[in-house]
Amino acid sequence: MSIRTLIAGNWKMNGTPEFGVTLAKELTQNFTCDKVDMLICPSFTSLIPVADTLKDGCVKLGAQNVHAEASGAHTGEISAEMLKACGCEYVITGHSERRAAGETDDQVAAKTCAALEGGLTPILCIGENAKMQPAEAQEVLEKQLRASMKNIAVTEGSQVVIAYEPVWAIGTGLVPTIDDLKEAFTFLRQLVIKTYGEEVGSKIRLLYGGSLNAENAADILAVTDINGGLIGGASLKAPSFLAIAEVASQYAERKA
Ligand code: 13P
Numbered sequence: 120m121s122i123r124t125l126i127a128g129n130w131k132m133n134g135t136p137e138f139g140v141t142l143a144k145e146l147t148q149n150f151t152c153d154k155v156d157m158l159i160c161p162s163f164t165s166l167i168p169v170a171d172t173l174k175d176g177c178v179k180l181g182a183q184n185v186h187a188e189a190s191g192a193h194t195g196e197i198s199a200e201m202l203k204a205c206g207c208e209y210v211i212t213g214h215s216e217r218r219a220a221g222e223t224d225d226q227v228a229a230k231t232c233a234a235l236e237g238g239l240t241p242i243l244c245i246g247e248n249a250k251m252q253p254a255e256a257q258e259v260l261e262k263q264l265r266a267s268m269k270n271i272a273v274t275e276g277s278q279v280v281i282a283y284e285p286v287w288a289i290g291t292g293l294v295p296t297i298d299d300l301k302e303a304f305t306f307l308r309q310l311v312i313k314t315y316g317e318e319v320g321s322k323i324r325l326l327y328g329g330s331l332n333a334e335n336a337a338d339i340l341a342v343t344d345i346n347g348g349l350i351g352g353a354s355l356k357a358p359s360f361l362a363i364a365e366v367a368s369q370y371a372e373r374k375a
Contacts, residue, residue, distance in 0.1 A: 124155040124371045125347035126364045128354025139165035145357035147176035154368040170206030181209030187229035199237020213244045215286045224266035246284040276315035277322040282349040288329025304344035333362035340370045
């Protein structure tokens with residue numbers, strides 16, 4: 120069964136609203152989402168002007184974090200409802216940079232549920248911190264995935280996107296070998312099928328993240344169980360992000 124590919128840009132803490140609008144304009148003017156979906160996740164301060172820029176195109180908007188509660192005394196936090204009202208359809212949860220700053224599996228699980236309840240598609244990130252043997256890495260991934268998705272019912276399972284981002288590959292220029300990626304993604308596909316059943320598990324989008332760029336995209340996106348990418352550095356410039364999306368479009372056709 121074919122899963123629609125998602126090419127997602129995580130802009131992290133980069134760019135003013137002016138930067139965001141310029142980049143969003145370049146993307147929306149140069150991309151038609153006929154074969155794959157494109158998503159950008161700017162920082163909170165850019166969401167509204169970027170949403171306005173994207174409104175007539177197909178590029179979707181997401182945020183990089185959400186609070187687990189719907190409202191209340193949580194100074195500096197932002198709820199799913201607020202993100203939705205800014206035009207967001209997606210939100211990243213459990214990014215390793217937030218986990219490294221102290222976010223726990225329980226908090227990630229609560230945020231992922233809050234996103235779903237608020238009508239947003241969570242992109243739940245998991246990944247091992249250091250390079251390790253495939254079997255060891257799989258143990259880490261299984262533990263993180265089970266803990267971060269523990270409250271998600273089977274009926275909601277297919278609405279979650281899972282991003283496998285080996286932490287050692289983020290921003291380093293290092294990527295796993297293609298054989299390791301094949302093994303990791305086969306493992307993840309089997310894990311979600313085991314957890315959510317064949318019908319739901321075979322529909323869950325699995326993304327790869329970590330130093331994905333225009334040069335390595337063809338090899339990485341050719342892997343059968345990889346349904347797209349979560350891209351940091353290479354999403355901050357229109358030509359590299361568009362080039363990755365173009366490669367993804369070619370593979371989407373071949374995988375269909
Ligand atoms: P890089 O593409 O810069 O390695 O970042 C990946 C990432 O963390 C996306 O969430």
